[in-house]
Amino acid sequence: MGLLDTDSLRRDFPVLERDVAGGKPLIYLDNAASTQRPRAVIDAMDECYLQYYSNVHRGIHTLSEESTKAFESARETTRDFLSASSLGEVIFTAGTTAAINTVARSWGDANVSSGDVILLLISEHHANIVPWHQLAERTGCRVEFIPVDEQFEISDATVAEYLDRLRPKMFAFAAASNTLGSEYPVKKWTAMAHDHDATVLIDAAQAAPHQEIDVRDWDAEFVVFSGHKVCGPTGIGVLYGKEAVLNAMPPFLGGGGMIMNVTTDGFTTQELPEKFEAGTPPIAEAIGLAAALKYLQSIGMENIHAHERILGARADAGLRAIEGVRVIGPGPEKKGGINSFVIEGVHAHDVSAFLDQRGVAVRAGHHCTMPLHQALGVTATSRASCYLYNTVEEVDELIAAVADVRAKFARTGRRRRSRRSVESNA
Secondary structure (H helix, E strand, O other): OOOOOHHHHHOOOHHHHOEEOOOEEOEEOEOOOOOOOOHHHHHHHHHHHHHHOOOOOOOOOHHHHHHHHHHHHHHHHHHHHHOOOOHHHEEEEOOHHHHHHHHHHHHHHHHOOOOOEEEEEOOOOHHHOHHHHHHHHHHOOEEEEEOOOOOOOOOHHHHHHHHHHHOOOEEEEEOEOOOOOEEOOHHHHHHHHHHOOOEEEEEOOOOOOOOOOOHHHHOOOEEEEEHHHOOOOOOOEEEEEOHHHHHHOOOOOOOOOOEEEEOOOOEEEOOOOHHHOOOOOOHHHHHHHHHHHHHHHHHOHHHHHHHHHHHHHHHHHHHHOOOOEEEOOOOHHHEOOEEEEEEOOEOHHHHHHHHHHOOEEOEEEOOOOHHHHHHHOOOOEEEEEOOOOOOHHHHHHHHHHHHHHHHHHHHHOOOOOOOOOOOOOO
């Protein structure tokens, strides 16, 4: 497997046809924050709103029945994408953040108590840190972190040592780091955690866009991901949970949609998946997500992953060859298409602003991984992240632009003295 036919693929993404920065063609390398949408997704959502939109379930009229059919068909598509066992294991949420919060509130409040440990990686996104800190405030449990080594890696031996010593109640980790780009051995670490009687949550927000996911093979109790990172719309995400685990959990949000019966004395819940889908669900967004997943599968997840690995390796080599540039992450054999970096003497925000003048869109900041940046002793990094529609030529332009930044600021000696790092959606 090699590079994709990007000339053909790019025609599917209208936004990639535009110019920016005074006529420069757009080079979009901010895909780890959010991907772009193909026409198939836009058309599917347009059709919903133009032809048959209505609220789903219980409506005894044509539009509601058509919307319900499309909405539940989207659940079937998502189940197939994840290789889940049943439709009841696929919960639609507002995104990865909402999915993790649901687990922390429902499973966490019911199963975690004072003295228990929640084990995370130091490289976790804030969405997989803050809900566990909140759980600790409620229950008295504590949150512990596995560090990265000097090569920005985490070995199996280190994971085993932390599992042996801490005996966590929950081991929650990202399948792929949104800052380091590292791709972790999910199946192996999940099995190791289960050997220590730990429950496992996998944040697949950075994995779902790029590689095949088989939740039965991974065997984690929970897997979560977001629609906007898989060429789908914002406002939609997925919580996969093993059916027996979800059945044992109390509902998180209460209201319409999740109830079977309500009286003045109490209520009974619906069966899965409605039990965890209170209120009007993201109907058009679920339909758009299904279109996105079908689009990715038509290209082939293995093909997408191979394409990104080639581009990521080229960017890694080119950036490392520039004097004064430090890549924050392991070698290309250990990561996908993400390359975070710092330029000596230049703040990440200045780097991003300069690259934007060349038409190159990258992310600058801490990428919602402040604990990782603090552990590494850097306040902010620049991050270039490739996806299926990016080209070799675009990667080469990134490298040339970074080299120009380094040359420009090295000559002038300009250095930003202080600037508060802003939160970035990553």
